[in-house]
Amino acid sequence: MTHRHRHDLVRSFVLTGGRAQPTGTADELDLITMVTAVPGKPRTGLQPEHLRAIDLCRGGYLTVVEVAGHLGQPLTITRILLGDLIDSGLLSVKGDQGDQAGSGIGPAAGTPAGPEHLRTLERMLHGLQAL
Amino acid sequence: MGSRLSDGVYVRDTVQITAKLMVVGPFGVGKTTLIGAVSEIEPLRTEELMTQNGAGVDDLTGVPDKHSTTVALDFGRLTLAEDLALYLFGTPGQQRFTQIWEDLSRGAYGALVLADSRFLDQSFEALSLVEKSALPHIVALNTFPDTPDYPGTELREAFDLDPGTPLITCDARDRRSAKAALIALVQHLYAGHQESS
Numbered sequence: 001m002t003h004r005h006r007h008d009l010v011r012s013f014v015l016t017g018g019r020a021q022p023t024g025t026a027d028e029l030d031l032i033t034m035v036t037a038v039p040g041k042p043r044t045g046l047q048p049e050h051l052r053a054i055d056l057c058r059g060g061y062l063t064v065v066e067v068a069g070h071l072g073q074p075l076t077i078t079r080i081l082l083g084d085l086i087d088s089g090l091l092s093v094k095g096d097q098g099d100q101a102g103s104g105i106g107p108a109a110g111t112p113a114g115p116e117h118l119r120t121l122e123r124m125l126h127g128l129q130a131l
Numbered sequence: 132m133g134s135r136l137s138d139g140v141y142v143r144d145t146v147q148i149t150a151k152l153m154v155v156g157p158f159g160v161g162k163t164t165l166i167g168a169v170s171e172i173e174p175l176r177t178e179e180l181m182t183q184n185g186a187g188v189d190d191l192t193g194v195p196d197k198h199s200t201t202v203a204l205d206f207g208r209l210t211l212a213e214d215l216a217l218y219l220f221g222t223p224g225q226q227r228f229t230q231i232w233e234d235l236s237r238g239a240y241g242a243l244v245l246a247d248s249r250f251l252d253q254s255f256e257a258l259s260l261v262e263k264s265a266l267p268h269i270v271a272l273n274t275f276p277d278t279p280d281y282p283g284t285e286l287r288e289a290f291d292l293d294p295g296t297p298l299i300t301c302d303a304r305d306r307r308s309a310k311a312a313l314i315a316l317v318q319h320l321y322a323g324h325q326e327s328s
Contacts, residue, residue: 020180030238032149032218034142060141063149063218065206069175070136074201076180095147112150112240113327120150120215121240121321127211128314131169 015049016080026083034061034094041090147214155224156245157253161273161303162221163205168309170207179231202231224257241320242268248278269297271312
């Protein structure tokens with residue numbers, strides 16, 4: 001745990017128009033969802049932080065958590081920013097994020113289960129052994 | 132600022148599946164060292180804000196300014212197959228930030244609980260949080276040059292470990308050792324999934 005200076009946080013919330021909680025698209029964004037910039041979109045009227053996020057995502061796919069790391073913004077703020085950009089068609093989400101267990105609250109929330117996850121674990125194991 | 136990142140920073144185009152494992156333990160236990168030892172990218176750091184949502188759930192007694200409280204997350208990435216990238220999420224796992232822990236660990240396959248045998252008790256909190264969230268896990272004792280050499284049974288007793296939870300040792304600085312710890316974790320997760328399916 002760290003204590004951020006209040007003005008940093010105020011700045012972060014200004015970026016999100018005062019929103020502290022992701023809603024809609026942003027709320028559905030998992031931390032390991034991959035996003036990329038959609039080429040050829042107009043960039044007018046965007047805030048510098050939105051532009052930075054788009055520029056970061058122009059070279060390929062990054063997960064939400066990676067964008068947060070590179071932007072230097074907290075995860076919540078990053079998800080709100082990326083949600084806005086996805087809603088405006090400036091960023092796109094990589095097709096099937098099928099391996100993420102997704103939603104659910106409570107004990108073992110979203111812990112992956114089922115045959116496809118067993119297969120993923122098996123491939124994870126082989127991948128690690130081959131490193 | 133704002134320029135593109137170098138090529139190796141991006142997720143390989145062929146990756147379709149992203150998976151996540153948690154690395155949990157107190158400050159200084161070696162989470163970031165372990166992640167850095169195996170990650171293909173320079174480990175990155177971000178943070179999660181303590182939101183109002185969590186404030187209702189967590190005990191904020193003693194936290195000087197609840198509005199500016201954050202929990203650090205260090206993470207790395209390993210591309211394990213053409214279409215599969217594994218993310219390692221390192222976070223302290225503090226009981227008073229249970230809500231953030233649940234947010235960060237949602238969808239994770241399991242957790243590696245890291246402990247320092249010189250300060251075993253510092254890892255109890257993280258272990259108990261992982262146990263409470265019912266996330267499958269193993270405990271890895273990060274060995275340091277002056278690590279006392281406890282017998283395994285004593286350590287298991289100290290952690291009050293469930294008989295089914297593996298306890299291993301590792302050297303978080305060493306790539307091979309860090310890799311072996313992850314393999315032990317994934318083997319444990321795989322065995323658990325096999326049983327349940």
